[in-house]
Amino acid sequence: MLEIRNYSKIYGDKKAVDNLSLNIQPGEIYGFIGHNGAGKTTTLKACAGVLMPTSGEIFVDGMSMLSSPIECKKKIAYIPDNPDLYDYMSGIKYLNFTADIFGVSAGERKERIKKYSDMFELTADLAQPISSYSHGMKQKLAVISAWLHEPKLIIMDEPFVGLDPKAAHTLKTMMRELCDRGGAIFFSTHVLEVAEKLCDKIAIIKSGALIKSGTMEEVKGDETLEDVFLELEDRDV
Amino acid sequence: MFKTLLKKQMYEFFAGFFIDKKTGKSRAKNGVIGYIVIYIFLFVMLGVVFFNSAATLCAPLSEMGLSWLYFAIMSLIGLALGVFGSVFNTFSALYKAKDNDILLSMPIPPRMILFSRMTGTWIMGTAYELIVMVPALIVYYINVKQTALSVVFSVLAVLDMSVTVLVLSCALGWVVALISGKRKNKSIATVILSLVFLACYYIVYMRAYEYIGMVIQNADKVSSFFKTYIFLIYQLGMAAEGKVLSMLIVTVFTAAAFADVMVVMSRTFIKITTNEKAAAKIVYKEKTASRKSESTALLKKEFAKFFSSPNYMLNCALGTVMMPALGIISLIKGEQLVEKLSTAAPELGNILPLAAAASVCMLTSMNDITAPSVSLEGKSLWIIRSYPVDMKKVLFAKLKVHLIMTVIPGVFASACIGASMKLGIAESVIICLISAAFAVLNGSFGLFINLKKPNFTWTNEIAPIKQSAGVVITLFGGWGVIVVLAALYLLLNTLVSPLIFLIICLAVLSAAAAGFTLWVAKKGSVILNNL
Secondary structure: EEEEEEEEEEEEOOEEEEEEEEEEOOOOOOEEEOOOOHHHHHHHHHHOOOOOOOOOEEEEOEEOOOOOOHHHHHEEEEEOOOOOOOOOOOHHHHHHHHHHHHOOOHHHHHHHHHHHHHHHHOOOHHOOEEEOHHHHHHHHHHHHHOOOOEEEEEEEEEOOOOOOOOOOOOOOOHHHHHHOOOEEEEEEOOOHHHHHOOOOEEEEOOOOOOEEEEEEEHHHHOOOOOHHHHHHHOOOO | OOHHHHHHHHHHHHHHHHOOOOOOEOOOHHHHHHHHHHHHHHHHHHHHHHHHHHHHOOOOOOOOOHHHHHHHHHEEEEHHHHHHHHHHHHHHHHOOOOOOOHHHHHHOOOOHHHHHHHHHHHHHHHHHHHHHHHHHHHHHHHHOOHHHHHHHHHHHHHHHHHHHHHHHHHHHHHHHHHHHHHHHHHHHHHHHHHHHHHHHHHHHOOHHHHHHHHHHOOOOHHHHHHHHHHHHHHHHHHOOOOOHHHHHHHHHHHHHHHHHHHHHHHHHHHHHHHHHOOOOOOOOOOOOOOOOOOOHHHHHHHHHHHHOOOOOHHEEEHHHHHHHHHHHHHHHHHHHHHHHHHHHHHHHHHHHHHHHHHHHHHHHEEEOOOOOOOOOHHHHHHHHHHHOHHHHHHHHHHHHHHHHHHHHHHHHHHHHHHHOOOOHHHHHHHHHHHHHHHHHHHHHHHHHHHHHHOOOOOOHHHHHHHHHHHHHHHHHHHHHHHHHHHHHHHOOOOOOOHHHHHHHHHHHHHHHHHHOEEEOOOOHHHHHHOO
């Protein structure tokens, strides 16, 4: 579903990501962990088509993000680490804007907006301007917006930050359901317990380089993910 | 603590001169000098207009021994321009900055935050005031015999006035804050209030020379009016003549007004800045929304942004109001004007179509909606970048808003002027087409300059809307084009008729508009994709 092939990103003299390759299959929840500034957001942004790679390529469902960005973006949804949405719109206007861009029919969008906003208990607030939303409400709106066009691949940067426990649980359930239907999810998190319980596969990045990846069992073995992560972090790359 | 806040505020205010917002790196020395030269040039250009008014007024009044009246009148004009220049931004600059939460969470007395932000308002207001007062002082020093004390006091009086400008701007900004906190349609209410203020300002401005004549003819009555009803301004004029008591009175009054406004604003600062959720909750009623095309969705988004921001509307779309106003005024007064002109200078009758086209284009140029539109995406830029949409469509949606808000009033104004001045159909149609071509050129150039110089890291939307070089260059660049075309006509007027020259202008403007639009479609969309 998502193939990152030899992806590198250089800012000036700094190599933010160095020759990273990953393959995410349909049905997989793929976790991406690493310390602050390791290159997670830079990688996720490139996968979402928001950032151009310095070298390497990103493929979504076999199509290159470089040569067919619009076709690739139709299949994905992206939630950044900070949900800076259009403050001047109401929640419902933002959702309708997203649905229009992704070509979601009137009937489908009505049904999905109701379903997901009810799940996140946001329905009553949809007519409110986004500027009046709390961080958590914005995050919920970003999640609903991401699920609105039923993407095949969802890329999320720290999606649980700001969500209340119930909303976090709802999101985990939605993530699993999407993957059970053949979709894929690639997301970053600092909450290793969540990653350990939720992810089918995991990748650990350090200073822009991939230091370990594979199924959860392959990566952590008999230890906890936290122990493995801390051990790898202490080693020199 | 205040020093630190002030440093931050000044850094934000002047960052555009020294930092390239696109790369985050310091500008090259030549770039900084270039920026400063552009601003000085604009300052001088506007100052020349006021120099002429001042020169007309100063000599006769000083001969009558009423030099204080000259200084008082110019100070009033300076005060009006200073308030006009800063008042539209005061509300958002003082109360709506994006660093509200961060600063309010720090152990900083709220009044310090307010005071530090007010320095920006003071600089802005003073800059506008000086556009009037620098030429006014020059004329004053040339025409009126000075002592060392009068020179010092006249400068101090100008400084006092700058504080008065600040006091009035802050007080009006505070009123806007109170009103907008309680109203549903805040943006529209702010715009209407501002436009009423602006209309009054323009009425006075348009009749400035008439008023100057009246002042000179009725100097005695005017001076007694000042002494009786605007005592403080009278004292200001006297202070400039070197009267110590007057200087003291003005300074004490200014300081007292400043202190009063500060006390009131300090006490209400937190309440106003944290008043976001006071508005009644709008209940969501589920309904089926019809599916729109990508282009329509993007256009709706751009309009939503435009109508949500009074700053955006007032600073970048004044032409939308001014053009219909010009059209209506020309219908009422146009015939009279043509008659007067044909009696006074029959040879000027030929260039009426050119003057009509130039005046519509001048007002068209006041609309620079696209110039900050890319920067205004701010931190939400990721949305359109991650959505499956052609960046060309995104840019064209911005251009369409500009064209809808500009071409329709422009064509209306052109048609009205054509009718009132009894221009031929061919001339009227060409003027309409010129105004449309000029609007396309202005809009596409605005996008061009904003894509070249974007700023996504603003803490207050005033930065891209009013303080960015792109907006300044687009606005004055438009006027520059008109000046160049006028100069070209002076060179060619013996060779071509006004109608032919209009056709040449239409061809040149259309070609330039097409060139910039093509650039936006091809290179601009690539740039937006990589920002």
